[in-house]
Amino acid sequence: MPVITLPDGSRKPFDHAVTVADIAASIGTGLARAALAGKVNDKLVDLSFTVEHDAAIAIITDKDAAGLEVIRHSTAHLLAHAVKSLFPTAQVTIGPVIEDGFYYDFAFTRPFTPDDLTHIEAKMAELAKQDIPVSRSTLSRDEAIRYFRDIGETYKAEIIEAIPAGETLSLYTQADFTDLCRGPHVPTTGKLAKAFKLTRLAGAYWRGDSRNEMLQRIYGTAWADKKSLDAYLTRLEEAEKRDHRKIGKALDLFHFQEEAPGMVFWHADGWAIYQTIKKYISQRVSADGYEEIVTPQLVDLSLWKKSGHWDMFSNEMFTVEADDRQFALKPMNCPCHVQVFKDTLHSYRDLPVRYAEFGCVHRNEMSGAMHGLMRVRQLTQDDGHIFCMENQIQAEAGRFIRTLSDVYRDFGFNDLVVRLATRPEKRLGSDAIWDNAEKALADALTGEGVPFELLPGEGAFYGPKIEFHLRDSIGRQWQCGTLQIDYSQPDRLGAYYIAEDSSKQVPVMLHRAITGSLERFIGILLEHYAGKLPLWLAPTQLVIMNITDRASSFTSEIASLCKKNGIRVKSDLRNEKIGYKIRQHTLQCVPLMAVVGDREVETRSVSLRTRDGEDKGSLTLDQLLALINTAIAQKGRVAETSVSA
């Protein structure tokens, strides 16, 4: 005689065992219709689940996040069902829910084509319309293996073989299609008829291992209703519009070409952004007690062998032969920084020694890994290495974290996700050293009031690290900053300092970067701002345009005044209508536009507007300069609608 407690606290006694569907029906026909699954004592179950004892029950509909997951998961099954009915020899593998949708991996003799995708989607719609009941059954592990082997689903059988013997597995069947699945699923395929779409085809390795054969993955998306689907598709389009590769082309910032894959050709405007960032970081780092240095691009292979890079990463290093010697383009700056450290004898009193370098590094990334500015073969890191004693780690970490958060705010990133990656299984150094290092980083974070999550086992083999991920304006996370503790490299490369007792001691080295790669960081900025960089970063900060030739000499006068004041200004004296000029510069994302006509010449003023169409009114030249300088000084710490946005 179960007594059911509903989420609102009300209790419903039943005089017999009931299914979740029955309970939904007892509450209301509307709810019964909307019900997709249930939650019994916080465990997700099918509507057909029978409740025999007292329990807390919630009915899951498409209004719940869990309901949406059920829809997506069931839509993945619907996809597999459709594929099997169109291509009976295709084998099913796995089909999980992912962010905003789902995918399903198939093994099939020929590649699926975009045309197939259309047919599959149509078949899915047809199967959904048929409102086929989805039923759950169970088999023992061994029976399940036999079952899937018998129907020729060898991948499924292999999956089940990995499950411990003696477990009972659930199967879901809709018409002639049966799949292994934990569930829960929608009660009938009709619940899926509202809003799904297959989005793309891709290859994916079986079990995610590149040594295995490649399967064919079909991605799809599914939503509670058509409106949400459309909203999602619009969101994708919007994201595409802010693609830094498109913006880079449209704003003439940089380009790539075949002869130099993965290497950037910076155009004048892109380089203006780059230099602004570089100057800014340089100044920040110097204020923080770093010495800025530059080390060679080409270094004899012997150094990379000594540092260990050759063993680990030789396949990603470019090599050059000259004078019968083998050189490698540096893939990292750290071994060179150790050389600079070693070139002077250091006392413990000198520590910490901090070196910074805008280190241009080359990495022969695999061809398929390249992606605009985000993943290139030649990049510049805002790299830095701190040589210190163990008891200085925490203070140095704290100092770095403070600077990093502040720098991110200047760039307009206020949402930081911090992760601490701790000791991996394969590692160098004693547990005591790891204990100390991990604690130093954790304490530094806590000391700075920075919340963080742990990534157990994700640290580098030579030490733990902090990853700083920033979240952009459309919610995506990017790892940029990093702080790593390295006990091994200074030792390998023979770095030491003289300790208080005159003994030689190996310093600890901290690797750290704020933007990570300048190229990538600019890509992130472009997408974050959709090209509308804040005033301090904009390649052209102000365009001054005349209305008629009568105003052209005053326009030029203002332009040179601005230039003298360090403002990146352009004048547009073309014989075009003012509306046309404004449109063009707006599309070029120029933050500020000053219009000069007869009225302005008369009063020696400008009429100022922003690229967002905000009218700043009439300003004297002094007011104009003051407004611009104030906005530049604010950097990225302003709302999008204000002047510098």
Place this chain on the structure above:
RNA sequence: GCCGACGUAGCUCAGCCGGUAGAGCAACUGAUUCGUAAUCAGUAGGUCGGGUGUUCGAUUCACCCCGUCGGCACCA
């Protein structure tokens, strides 16, 4: 690197079944001097990513290479 798609004028793209190419924007020239997101007219612009092959003939078909895109794997 792997799977798939794509590569046509500066940009965005069209070009069915093989007969050496088109549009819009940009550019250039001329007219227009016009007050806050597109003035009008004209002109010019392409060994159709590279190579090989099939063919009387290839942007179109086949194969190879390069690059890009979407994923996978990788990301010191």
